[in-house]
Amino acid sequence: MADINSSLEIKQLVKAEKEQINSHAFIDTHTHFDAPVFDIDRAQQVQQAYKKGVRHLVLVGYLYQYFERMYDTKQAISQLFSTEFGGQDNDNAHLHTHIALGLHPLYIDQHTEEHLTQLEQLIVERRPLAIGEIGLDTFNHEMKSPDIFAKQKRFFEAQLDLAVRHQLPVMLHIRKAHAEALAILKANVYDAHKLGGIAHSFSGGIQEAKAFVKLGFKLGVTGQITNPNAKKLRRAIVAAVDSYGIECLVIETDCPDMTPIMCQTIDHAHDLSERSSGAKSDNGAIHDRNVPANLPWVLSSLSELLGISHARLVRQLWQNSCDALKVEWSYPINSPE
Template identity: 30%
Template sequence: MKLFDSHCHLDFDAFASDRKDVVARALNVGVRAIFVPGVSRRQSLSNSSSDNQWPDDCAGVALLQGFGLHPYFIHQHQDDDLQWLAQQLESNPTAAVGEIGLDACCEDYTTQTRLFTAQVDLACEFQRPVVIHHRKTQPELLRVLKQARSKLPENPGVIHAFSGSKEQANTWIELGFMLGVGGTITYERANKTRTALAQAPLSNILLETDSPDMPISGYQGQRNEPAHCIDVVRTLAELREESVEELAAATWNNACRLFGWHG
């Protein structure tokens, strides 16, 4: 059984001291591929520095890459970062655009919106999927993406850390998007999201951890890690009354299709 963690910040400093052990635990439960989003120009340049052990610590797991300007780092982003992003997409023909999005709890929403729209335009130009961050912003995100609908690639992207109702899920699915399923579903209080993902088409579901963030139930306040992908898929299997093996195979294929990878 192979698991694909479709959203994990394995390059963050939270893993700098024990990344090899983290990867070993992930491999032990079947994680064989990880998508690592980009969040800022600074972070991506740090990852490529000669004194950084990333990604040498990750032997045994396939790493897929994204480049993006995340709203959390809005004060780091400069206008010429968009030109840098275009250069990264041109130089990395399989890289996704992300993690990008809108966050109502972050500052400078006007700049967030301008950068998000520009990054969607780049995704259309280079025909790459987008990896979408959201917090209290799904209507605004959908408005921008619907305007670009005719130009988006065939597999347009994923709404990362999906939370919401069945109706909201269906809106993303109708737009061609995948739903990122992570630790949220391990909390029984997340009734709407659990119901929505129990009924969503299997062809539109991805597994993710968002490590080091979004810990699963029972691990609140602790660093999350990709090995918890197994807990997510087990919970999803219970909710959908499907086997873990069936879900692992389907979500693996979904992630490969989205990211254009033949693993």
């Protein structure tokens, strides 16, 4: 027999939860939403992300040949809001897309000196939001070979110099090369306290987490945090917050990678403990891909891990993202519909 009171309660609960979720606004600080795996339903995914409160999304570069595709994606998203989704002038009625340009360490064999020159030209002409993703990655065995690693270091340093020359924040991609990356950062004139910057998809331990924050970087937290088995990462994030406060964190989806554990259709628990190969796969299975609309799951897990309310954390993360990217985006006062 249906109990009228409990069904009323459930309705109220659902309503309250919806209101709570809908009162949150997010900045997805790191995505590859221009990847072909989103071509099939990008407009739908934009709408989903918007409904979940995502208001700013950063497309992050990795290969010179795809820079133009990022600008095309940005334009396509902006057109969606000026036509299909209402066309209001209201700033809150948009999912704003931004671009970071950079040459990713994992694709080091494909980068040329000419790409560096062309990157600088684009920085001058189009003034991206940031330079990224740049850094060091020795996840694959071949990346450890001395000449390949030397080239990674050279491109990393050259792009840090670009950031200094053009006064832009950087998005770091550092994997299994934290000591070397930190040494380069300490020796370079790039000052994250002044220029901002994010250690994207942070994957190191406690010492590394603290070292990046001490240098002025925010730690980018992905869907990896939703995995209870990601113990090293969870400990590092908690330790960084204990020492430096929640001001040191930002969140990101890194879509189509890093799918939160609750959004996975097959058991990826093991894969998630380490980054997937990093290829922004053109052949990635659509059901396993991460999407910007999944970002609230990162907030939930972080909120639980740190024992901080969603409401407080979400506002602080917004502010932290603005600080890291040196922008002043106002937190939307009105909740999304």
